Amino acid sequence: MTTIIGIKTTEGVVLASDKRASKGFFIGSKIVQKISKIDDTLAIAIAGQLSDAEHLIKVATAERKLMELRRGFPLSVKESSRLIANLAYSGLRSYQPYYVELLVAGVDSSGSQVNVADMSGAITNEDYAASGSGAPIAYGVLESLYDKSITNEEAKEVARKAVAAAMERDPGSGNGIDILVIPKLITVAGQAIA
Secondary structure, three states: OOOEEEEEOOOEEEEEEEOOEEEOOEEEEOOOOOEEEEEOOEEEEEEEOHHHHHHHHHHHHHHHHHHHHHHOOOOOHHHHHHHHHHHHHHHHHOOOOOOEEEEEEEEEOOEEEEEEEEOOOOEEEEOEEEEOOOHHHHHHHHHHHOOOOOOHHHHHHHHHHHHHHHHHHOOOOOOOEEEEEEEOOEEEOOEEEO
């Protein structure tokens, strides 16, 4: 019962979500943060059971930091997505699944990425993606307005329109729109900076 959007751009990635949390047919909250910024290069948008998503993100964030400390360099977006998908799959394998679908988006030395990860451990890399109960409506907007040469500012507007369209027809989505932009890394003297 939500709408989340991820868009890959020529300048980075854009994530967007509505703010409503539903408890069945009751609106449980009107101010939920469904986008978690992990660091300056990675963020996760959540759809599904909020408690499962929050737990999964906390564990993944801690595991990611431990791996980075051991290795001495940061995980790529793909590696971070795989870590999160593996954690989700471990829940499914132990018959305690995480009822979530996540959009893992970020930038690294290979460019911008939007990855869809779900409770089965599957990952798909997309130019744009939507999830949640409002996704079918949001995809109509994304399909008609997305272009591979889209900039961050243009993607913010497309994402806003997609979530707004979903909020008009989906009772599980509403109460405003959050948007997060992660710009591409800039390399200066061999050092990547955000």
